[in-house]
């Protein structure tokens with residue numbers, strides 16, 4: 001049985017991991033108050049007191065635009081904290097499971113990225129996540145770095161819930177149609193993580209970077225279309241007009257990659273696991289989001 005240290009339990013993925021990891025041992029789930037990842041001494045103290053057999057770290061600084069002017073905080077949480085967790089994992093001889101992002105890639109071209117492709121983040125958030133990955137690999141600890149993308153769920157701050165809210169408030173929406181990737185349900189990430197742990201892999205042998213996203217691809221506009229189709233079918237108000245626009249027509253402080261396609265071959269070949277397609281996952285997730293029907 002594992003003794004698992006879980007960070008960021010109030011985040012989208014942390015919330016789901018707390019449930020998915022039950023049954024594999026004791027899950028010591030921590031929020032920011034119980035373990036502030038900006039405090040290196042607190043991280044070391046926690047690991048040394050708890051003596052976990054596995055560390056799972058979904059906590060992160062995920063405010064992509066804010067990170068452009070808040071690099072110190074993004075680096076502390078996304079780069080320094082994973083480095084310390086990795087050092088401690090190495091000292092204890094235990095695995096560290098960490099999550100990263102499609103934003104480590106440049107976004108050029110249209111071919112799906114493989115884990116071995118060159119990285120070239122286009123924004124501060126992506127660079128801070130890459131620094132976290134590099135520190136983990138340099139530590140020599142047993143690790144899985146799971147790169148995911150476009151995460152949403154029934155809880156937290158995400159594109160799905162933003163669209164449902166904007167759909168109620170506005171009659172017309174313009175959504176970027178030339179950034180392509182895979183919307184990924186936080187539950188899929190947590191379930192696949194738990195399947196990997198349950199299979200008791202040879203951690204040394206499997207250590208490395210893996211993509212972990214829902215299957216298939218779409219644009220943010222395609223994702224919004226699918227959300228509103230499902231929302232309309234259950235009687236929710238949706239915008240009368242939904243237009244696809246170019247990235248350039250939706251200026252943001254942080255530059256986003258246009259090509260976020262990630263191959264899942266390595267995950268399948270190593271662990272025999274294939275996540276559900278993004279549209280199936282979306283439908284399942286929406287079953288857990290209560291509809292808001294106006295006038296009721």
Ligand SMILES: NC(=O)C1=CN([C@@H]2O[C@H](COP(=O)(O)OP(=O)(O)OC[C@H]3O[C@@H](n4cnc5c(N)ncnc54)[C@H](OP(=O)(O)O)[C@@H]3O)[C@@H](O)[C@H]2O)C=CC1
Pocket residue numbers: 007008009010011012013014031032033035036037038057058059060061062077099100101102129147148149150151152156157
């Ligand atoms: N969201 C996305 O679209 C994507 C996310 N990822 C990666 O997946 C992982 C999970 O992301 P997701 O669940 O969506 O992220 P969320 O933003 O939903 O959750 C992140 C969690 O980290 C916590 N956290 C932030 N700062 C600290 C700190 N100083 N000490 C302790 N906890 C802290 C937050 O706490 P609090 O609740 O108190 O703010 C929050 O609970 C991350 O590694 C992220 O980089 C990758 C691709 C896409």
Ligand SMILES: Cc1cn([C@H]2C[C@H](O)[C@@H](COP(=O)(O)OP(=O)(O)O[C@H]3O[C@@H](C)C(=O)[C@@H](O)[C@H]3O)O2)c(=O)[nH]c1=O
Pocket residue numbers: 062063064065101102103148149150151158159162173174175176179220250256
């Ligand atoms: C709200 C809105 C967004 N958009 C666009 C902006 C952007 O290109 C896209 C998504 O916007 P968001 O701000 O939700 O996305 P963003 O915060 O960039 O999402 C990213 O978060 C980090 C943490 C990751 O690691 C990435 O994988 C990715 O999920 O939709 C519109 O075009 N119209 C709109 O009305």
